[in-house]
Amino acid sequence: MKPTTVHADTQDQSQPVFALAHLLGFDLMPRIRNWKGLTFYRPSKTTEYVHIDALFGEAGKSVIDWHLIESQFRHLMKMAVSVREGAISSSTLLKRLRSGSKKNATYAAFREVGRVIRTVQLLRYLCDPALRRRVTAATNKTEAFNGFSQWIGFGNRGVIADNDPVEQEKAMKFNALLTNAVIFHNALDIAEIVRQLLEEGWTIEPEDLAHISPYLTEHINRFGEYSTHELGIQPEAYDPKLDVDFTQLRDQDLTAAGLRQAA
Known part of the structure; x- marks a missing residue:
């Protein structure tokens, strides 16, 4: 990147x-x-x-x-x-x-x-008040991710007790992998609900989706549910597209950036 x-x-x-x-x-x-x-x-x-x-x-x-x-x-x-x-x-x-x-x-x-x-x-x-707002918003997102990651890594109260640096790195990377997997799962659920609302005739604005966080925990069972008969089931391909015009948000960001540069 x-x-x-x-x-x-x-x-x-x-x-x-x-x-x-x-x-x-x-x-x-x-x-x-x-x-x-x-x-x-x-x-x-x-x-x-x-x-x-x-x-x-x-x-x-x-x-x-x-x-x-x-x-x-x-x-x-x-x-x-x-x-x-x-x-x-x-x-x-x-x-x-x-x-x-x-x-x-x-x-x-x-x-x-x-x-x-x-x-x-x-x-x-x-x-620059706009810059202060942007820094605060970005840091809040980072802190929200860290809090969500800690919620996912609840085992042993989130304490990494191993003194081996290799094992410590493994624990951190596995926690990050699991955290992102749950975020991906939440994003798919949110997208499916948005599609259902659009089919029912609801109007979904990009600003509405901008306020939705993928760090949702209420529906997640951290202990998991294990069913061996589901291991061989091939999941359906996910659809990443939503019938929502996000160019409005992009145009707003570009306009704001242009005004900052002009200033």
Whole structure:
């Protein structure tokens, strides 16, 4: 996948992560708590702002070190290319950079780039109400998925007791697989109900479907129902099509995006 924007919660953002996201070509748009603890960085010691200078703290402090970024630029790009080409994972790279970070010039440069990007993103977040709504909505969807996944992985109260990293990864991936299977099952049920309503003469608008979540639990028996005679039954091919015009929602999104770009 080649996302243009990645949403996350507070714990999934840091200055090096902002830098890596920027170097990989996408926007990191997290929902951040505790804004009072964040620092806005000035581009130079002499830079002052008429209306928002108080955000940047005391004049002459919290200034970006552009010389450090320039001196480490080749290393920054080399690491970004390594991640993009799959030579190293992003998590492994960040762990390596953190080790001995006080003496690691490349880590310091990553952090410096992250300070630039996060300051810009925070300013965008402050001045754009539509962006704030979008970040909140996207993060709520992520949290809803995580909650649904935890509901599915109820065994042992959701605790992974095995100390083996391989077994831990298996448990997480199997839980994700089962979660997506149940979501797919819910989506098929929702589509079938929508078809029945359309046949009965109901008008279904795309905005109505946009408010329906596939994270439904009331009808799911987590302990399962096992019937061996059904093992050989071949399921019918599912029909992914609905007689609903979704171009309205797409056109609205494109119009909103165009207005943001024009602004």
